[in-house]
Amino acid sequence: MAKRRGVRGGAVLAGVVAAALAMGGCSALPADDDQRPKVFTTFTVLADIAQNVAGDRLNVESLTKPGAEIHGYEPTPADIRRAAKADLIVNNGLGLENWFAQFVDHVDAPHVEVSDGVEPIDIAADAYAGKPNPHAWMSPGNAVIYVDNLVAAFSDLDPDGAEQYRAHGDAYADRLRGLHDELVTALEGLPPEQRALVTCEGAFSYLARDTGLTERYIWPVNAEQQATPQQVAATIDFVGDNRVPAVFCESTVSDKAMQQVVSATGAQFGGVLYVDSLSEAGGPVPTYLDLIRHDIATIVGGLTGSGGRP
Template sequence: MFRLTSATLALGLMAAPVFADDKLKVVTTFTVIADMAANVAGDAAEVVSITKPGAEIHGYQPTPGDLRRAVDADLILWNGLNLELWFEQFLSNLGDIPSVTVSDGIEPIAIASGSYQGKTNPHAWIGADAAMVYVDNIAAAMADADPDNAAIYTANAAAYKAEIEGVLAPLRAQLSEVEQEKRWLVTCEGAFSYLARDFGLQELYLWPMNTDAVGTPQQVRAVIDGVRENDIPVVFCESTVNTAPAEQVARETGAKYGGVLFVDSLSEPDGPVPTYLDLLRVTSQTVVKGLTAE
């Protein structure tokens, strides 16, 4: 997909080119937001993620190197919604750098159980509808911080949202053909509530947040009972946690273990989900394949 850049804008508006030293520096808390921001930025801004590919972001412990990478940022983007429990202390060490919560304006989903019961589920980026809000918020934040390149950010955001919809539309159509009673999404962490809502799936999970107790016998037993009661055909787990509890549920119920879903982090460039579009595609395809397999 074509990305508008500072060079192409200069050709159209006779504006001066943007040099590397003058670029807006955007720092994000994790790789998913970083990739979204990079797609909005084109070549008009530099984007850096504090956490690395594959990191578990809930209880992340920032390092002195993280602080050094972020200290000269012009803008910091973070998810909010109680996701980055470490971030506010980190931000306080950076001084007066503008920060924007990119989940602002989403329609939230409350966590149904555990110590976070009633609080907003923070994993909104995994839902297609919320992803559009993220992209708009990122573009607005960049345009506000760097108004000379606002047209670039606006154009790239529109193109990127079209790509997101292009990835998810055919998968949503496939899932709509699955019988309603089979449309369950069973996972380790309850990180897929927004995807489940967008795809019309009922949800069952072992634990609500990775910061809670995980994989306890009580959690496993409750999900085993739920899988049996509803005759659920397939169970999944996400990539950044131990998959053994989900595999145990599958063994004891006769459900299939459908494999790994990606949500909290991108992979390295040579891995299965090096971009956010890949994360959406691979995760959604895995769900569709698991629910439509005979």
């Protein structure tokens, strides 16, 4: 169900709110003639999933743009003014949006955490050990749970559209289940020595669980972004000891640390994976379904490519 929060402090965001109010009269947003209920999501992946449930009945937008790093995002005065027009705000939860609690405290709109009901996988290492891995959407099976939560929230927001939301949700959930079968089939043929997925961020725990891959990463969540020498050294040791043929990095962070791993081990750089953001419409991953398919193709290509270790 959608939730409301009480007003709380927060010096940084309070300053943003004050700036938004001060700018409101002189830099108002363009007039919006769309009379449909407005739904704002915290990032582009959620916007696409939500749009598939909403159909044409709701105006769905992402607060962050394609390519934005969601973990440490800093809301702007324009974000506050846009969110003030929202009828519903959708966030992931599980600690993904570190900034969201203070942000939503200053916006008079209900919100829904779409990961509610997901069985979390805890982060195993470093400062975040024991906290839930927030990237639950990287399992299409978890995305079905997101869809169910969106159907319920949209039906509360717009009861007249409840039947349509349920129908859209059921149809999209069928596509997600088919996507799950696609990724399992694509990866089931990898031999044991090629089943290690090494990335910059630990964003693939749920996908690795679904497909039987062994996950390793340099840092657990992108809120860190600065790899320590110890993290790089541990990754080098794992790649070298296990003769991992290829390593990967995510689109929203620098691959500099992973390139150190490549130089030290002779593994190939297998390519860029998408997790926290879709691309622009003309890019490689304009939708969530495209994102999962792109990542699977990149992983399989990297781990089985002729450039990998023999």
